[in-house]
Amino acid sequence: MSAAIRFENVSKRYRLGEVGTGTLSHDLHRFVARLFGRPDPFALVGTINDREVADGSGGGIRDDVQGDNAGDSDRDETSGKVSDGSRNKRRNDYVWALKDIDFEVPRGEILGIIGRNGAGKSTLLKLLSKITAPTSGRIKTKGRVASLLEVGTGFQPELTGRENIYLNGALLGMRRHEIRSRLGEIIEFSGCAKYIDTPVKRYSSGMTVRLGFAVAAHLDCEILVVDEVLAVGDAEFQNRCIGRMREVSAGGGKTVLFVSHNMGSVRSLCRQGVVLDRGELVTMAPISDAIRDYFDLNAGAETGAHWHATADPTSVFAVEHVSVVGQGQQSYAATEQSNVISPDEPFQITIQYAVGKPLPPMRVGFQILSGEGPVVVEAYDSDAHDCRGPRSPGRYCSTCTIPGHLLSPGWYYLTLNAGIPHVENLFNKAGVVKFRIHESELDRAQRTRRSGVLQPCFQWETKPS
Amino acid sequence: MAIETESDLGSEDWDEILEPNAAVFNLRLREVWLYRDLLYLFTHRDIVSFYKQTILGPLWFFIQPIFTTLVYVLVFGKIAKLSSDGIPQILFYMSGVVLWNYFSECFNKTATVFRDNAALFGKVYFPRLLIPLSIVTSNLIRFAIQFGLFLALLIYFVAIGEVTPNAWALLLPLSVFVMATLGLAFGMLFSALTTKYRDLIFLLQFGVQLLMYATPVIYPMSQIPDGISGVLAWNPLAPVFELTRLGFLGSGTVSIGGLVYAATFAVVAFLVSTVIFNRVERTFMDSV
Numbered sequence: 214m215s216a217a218i219r220f221e222n223v224s225k226r227y228r229l230g231e232v233g234t235g236t237l238s239h240d241l242h243r244f245v246a247r248l249f250g251r252p253d254p255f256a257l258v259g260t261i262n263d264r265e266v267a268d269g270s271g272g273g274i275r276d277d278v279q280g281d282n283a284g285d286s287d288r289d290e291t292s293g294k295v296s297d298g299s300r301n302k303r304r305n306d307y308v309w310a311l312k313d314i315d316f317e318v319p320r321g322e323i324l325g326i327i328g329r330n331g332a333g334k335s336t337l338l339k340l341l342s343k344i345t346a347p348t349s350g351r352i353k354t355k356g357r358v359a360s361l362l363e364v365g366t367g368f369q370p371e372l373t374g375r376e377n378i379y380l381n382g383a384l385l386g387m388r389r390h391e392i393r394s395r396l397g398e399i400i401e402f403s404g405c406a407k408y409i410d411t412p413v414k415r416y417s418s419g420m421t422v423r424l425g426f427a428v429a430a431h432l433d434c435e436i437l438v439v440d441e442v443l444a445v446g447d448a449e450f451q452n453r454c455i456g457r458m459r460e461v462s463a464g465g466g467k468t469v470l471f472v473s474h475n476m477g478s479v480r481s482l483c484r485q486g487v488v489l490d491r492g493e494l495v496t497m498a499p500i501s502d503a504i505r506d507y508f509d510l511n512a513g514a515e516t517g518a519h520w521h522a523t524a525d526p527t528s529v530f531a532v533e534h535v536s537v538v539g540q541g542q543q544s545y546a547a548t549e550q551s552n553v554i555s556p557d558e559p560f561q562i563t564i565q566y567a568v569g570k571p572l573p574p575m576r577v578g579f580q581i582l583s584g585e586g587p588v589v590v591e592a593y594d595s596d597a598h599d600c601r602g603p604r605s606p607g608r609y610c611s612t613c614t615i616p617g618h619l620l621s622p623g624w625y626y627l628t629l630n631a632g633i634p635h636v637e638n639l640f641n642k643a644g645v646v647k648f649r650i651h652e653s654e655l656d657r658a659q660r661t662r663r664s665g666v667l668q669p670c671f672q673w674e675t676k677p678s
Numbered sequence: 679m680a681i682e683t684e685s686d687l688g689s690e691d692w693d694e695i696l697e698p699n700a701a702v703f704n705l706r707l708r709e710v711w712l713y714r715d716l717l718y719l720f721t722h723r724d725i726v727s728f729y730k731q732t733i734l735g736p737l738w739f740f741i742q743p744i745f746t747t748l749v750y751v752l753v754f755g756k757i758a759k760l761s762s763d764g765i766p767q768i769l770f771y772m773s774g775v776v777l778w779n780y781f782s783e784c785f786n787k788t789a790t791v792f793r794d795n796a797a798l799f800g801k802v803y804f805p806r807l808l809i810p811l812s813i814v815t816s817n818l819i820r821f822a823i824q825f826g827l828f829l830a831l832l833i834y835f836v837a838i839g840e841v842t843p844n845a846w847a848l849l850l851p852l853s854v855f856v857m858a859t860l861g862l863a864f865g866m867l868f869s870a871l872t873t874k875y876r877d878l879i880f881l882l883q884f885g886v887q888l889l890m891y892a893t894p895v896i897y898p899m900s901q902i903p904d905g906i907s908g909v910l911a912w913n914p915l916a917p918v919f920e921l922t923r924l925g926f927l928g929s930g931t932v933s934i935g936g937l938v939y940a941a942t943f944a945v946v947a948f949l950v951s952t953v954i955f956n957r958v959e960r961t962f963m964d965s966v
Contacts, residue, residue: 219692227964339963343803346698346960353692360802367798371727380723383716384802412730 216355217320217436217468218341223350225311225336225492310336312492314350318485320435323462323469325483325500327476327507332489334472338440341470356435356468359385361426370414374405374424377413381428395431402457403427419635423450430457437461440472455482476504476628476643477580477588505584508626508644520645527569530639533608534565535629537648540614556653556668557617564629565610566640572604575639577611577631582643584624589666593630621668622652706956709805716804720812725819739823743779747772754896763898763929766840772828773923774895780821781857781915782886787813788865789882792873792962799963806959807952810866814858821854832926846932847925853918856944860914863947870951870958894919899931914940 311333318324326334340347342360367384368377378399382392392399400406403424405416413421429437439458455478461467473479479486479500486503488496488510496506520535538561539554554560564577578593594600594611626647631640656662710717729735750771754760762770788810792799795809835841872878890896893915902910910916917936924930 340696343696344800345963347696349698352696354694354696355692358694358803367802369723369727371730372723376719376722376726380716380719383713383719384798384804386713386804387715389715389718 215320216317217322218318218355218470219353220314220316220337221351221353223311223314223337223340223347223352224309225333225340225345226307226348227310228307309492311340311347311489314489314494316487316494316497318468318470320355320468321462321466322485323458323471323483325479325486325503326470326472326489327474327479327486327503328489328495329510331491333492334489335440336492337489338438338470338472341436342438354436357386357433358436358438359429359432359434360438361385361429361440368413368421368425371412373412374403374409374416375400377424378428381425382432385429385432386434387432391433399427399431402430419450426450426454430454430461434467436468436470438470451478458482474641474643476507476582480504480587508582508584508647529569529572530566530575530631531569532564532566532629532631532640532642534563535627535645536563537561537627537646538563553649553651555617556620556622556650557670559614559617560648561612561614562627562646563610563612565608566631567608568604568606570606573633573636574601575604575631575633576600577609577640579613579630580628581620582626582628583620583666584626587666589620589625591630618670619667620650621663621665622650622656624649706805706807710807710811713805713808717808717812717815720808721816721819724812724816736823739820740827743772743775743824743827746775746779750775750896760897761901763900763923763927765923765927765929766835769828769831769835769841769927770898770923771896772831773927774919776821776824776828777853777857777919777922778890778893778895779824780817780854781861782890783817783820784814784858784861785865785868785886786882787817788862789868789872790879791865791869792958793869796963807955810862810869810955813865814862818854818858828926841926842928843926844928845925846921846930849921849925849937852937852941853922856914856918856940859944859948863944863951866951866955867947870954870962873958873962889913889915898923898929900929911936914943916940 314333314337326337328334338360339345340352341354342358344360367381369380372380375396378396379389379392383389400409403420403426405420405424408416408420413424416424437458458469458471459482462469469482471479471482483500486496486498486500486507487494488503488507490510495510496503498506519537522532522534537554540559540561562579564579566577574595576593576595578591578595580591581589583589592613594613600611624647626644628643629640629645630638632638652662653668729738732738734741747768751767755762755767755771791806791809791813799806832841832843836843868878868882872882892910892913899907899910899916899920917932917940920930921932921937922930924932
């Protein structure tokens with residue numbers, strides 16, 4: 214199959230800290246270096262993008278660049294140490310958001326791009342949709358690229374829905390007559406027919422999103438780039454979007470690049486997956502392999518049966534602690550490392566979180582994903598009758614007990630999810646906790662392995678007849 | 679981003695190749711042409727959102743030049759008693775105000791393009807040049823309306839025999855072209871520089887004001903002492919203002935050399951700033 218997109222050693226470097234201070238001095242340095250034929254003094258090829266590691270000088274990489282000009286002569290003389298530190302820091306003012314990305318996407322493919330926050334997913338899409346240029350390498354594309362980085366971008370509040378359809382369509386590269394010929398289709402898909410001649414500023418946020426996606430979904434393009442747009446809509450809208458994307462890929466032979474943190478929608482939509490980590494391409498494989506790699510990356514050293522977050526006390530919603538503990542075990546403090554649960558014991562998933570301001574009825578819950586891929590179950594605290602009212606500020610602890618004899622042996626990952634249904638997604642993080650159900654005594658004795666995600670203990674009755 | 683033709687790619691026919699360094703002299707005007715509908719829609723948006731939900735609506739297009747003209751007549755005409763070259767003061771100042779408004783609006787709005795549209799630019803790609811172009815176009819419509827006001831006033835004065843327009847008036851499109859191109863060029867240059875060096879915004883704010891005094895808006899060229907006129911001759915806007923006054927009001931200092939200089943200056947400035955603008959546009963999202 215012919216390729217629709219090819220990334221050739223694409224890299225993108227960002228400057229860290231407060232952009233705008235010291236750029237002139239860096240520009241001059243660069244200019245002098247170029248004048249003498251030396252390489253760019255700020256382009257360090259060896260650095261990788263690791264947000265969590267603060268670099269040598271002790272300042273985090275998000276620090277401002279006040280040490281930027283600290284390497285000048287008088288500081289050098291007074292204390293060699295200071296200039297050492299600042300030199301170190303200056304080296305780290307630049308970071309590679311993407312490094313040597315090299316892959317090809319065949320035409321008609323639906324490719325999922327997954328990775329943790331800051332892995333470079335959005336940068337990749339930004340490069341592809343020409344919002345910013347690569348630092349090195351080339352991206353080759355065949356056909357018109359339409360990017361849907363945020364639904365409803367460029368809506369003009371004063372204009373009516375109809376006028377905005379034209380404006381938004383043109384922004385995405387459509388001609389006016391193309392939009393006119395699809396106007397009916399777009400309006401119908403959006404479900405806003407009644408309000409189409411009302412200024413968009415009077416629309417509800419849901420209507421705006423629907424209208425925005427309707428325009429983008431009816432675009433005439435060969436490559437569709439979609440970033441996290443599904444996070445805003447409700448379930449019905451999400452399904453409709455996914456259905457539409459599948460439709461354009463299958464019917465129209467369009468290539469779709471899809472970024473999401475929602476492994477469920479990635480799995481159901483994509484055939485191939487690319488895993489990015491710290492700006493580097495880790496895997497390009499069929500989607501279930503890619504998702505497994507992604508979870509393994511996430512579940513690196515730090516992920517066990519417990520997950521502690523550094524909660525921001527000012528935020529509306531913050532998860533503090535998540536744990537999975539088998540009931541046969543002691544409390545988490547004592548058994549920090551053990552995340553192996555025996556198949557017959559019930560276990561508890563505990564989520565501790567803080568609510569910073571009064572919230573309408575919300576829910577906190579999780580998905581359990583099997584290591585092989587699919588979502589096994591999804592559950593929310595609002596399943597309980599007494600947990601459906603508005604939430605006042607304070608700290609909460611939700612515990613869900615999962616019976617024994619349910620999951621089959623293997624690794625499981627927990628995706629944490631909190632939100633106000635149909636309104637707002639407060640928290641979503643995949644692979645926060647991983648745990649293992651070990652094999653049952655019987656299976657071990659018989660040396661068998663059963664297929665299936667569930668392994669309940671059914672009632673059997675066998676008697677001579 | 680570079681858009682190359684398919685010829686140098688051998689057997690593979692990629693439509694587009696995104697590379698770090700685009701060809702410097704590729705103005706990418708072809709792309710602007712492909713997106714021409716967007717230009718229309720942006721212009722429409724600018725005009726409509728200007729007066730939506732205002733009481734007086736499009737009347738605002740008239741109110742501003744009328745009041746500015748009246749104040750100028752009072753301050754510069756009656757109090758400071760500046761010469762108006764024998765032209766009725768109200769016509770003299772209104773021609774200056776209407777022309778200057780057009781140039782300064784183009785300049786000011788274009789100069790903050792990146793800052794004003796950062797949210798939009800960060801989300802979706804389209805030829806960035808369209809925004810400056812739409813500013814110039816929507817201001818052109820405003821200018822046409824205000825110039826209509828000026829013409830109405832002119833007809834009255836012609837009827838009572840105080841001024842006589844002549845054939846130079848036919849060169850009005852040239853004046854408009856030079857003003858638009860210059861406003862666009864300066865504006866794009868500033869917008870490109872301010873993405874990196876923010877303090878240039880302050881320079882812009884009083885710079886435009888000062889530039890007005892270096893342009894024959896409130897005084898005619900003929901009143902300038904010899905020593906200074908040489909200094910002011912560099913200003914490519916001056917011939918344009920004088921040309922308009924000469925054509926419509928029958929009095930102004932115009933030389934063919936000055937007009938050629940103004941037009942050439944405008945075109946060269948436009949080309950240079952487009953190159954710079956396109957260069958900055960490619961990575962400005964990283965620094966804004």
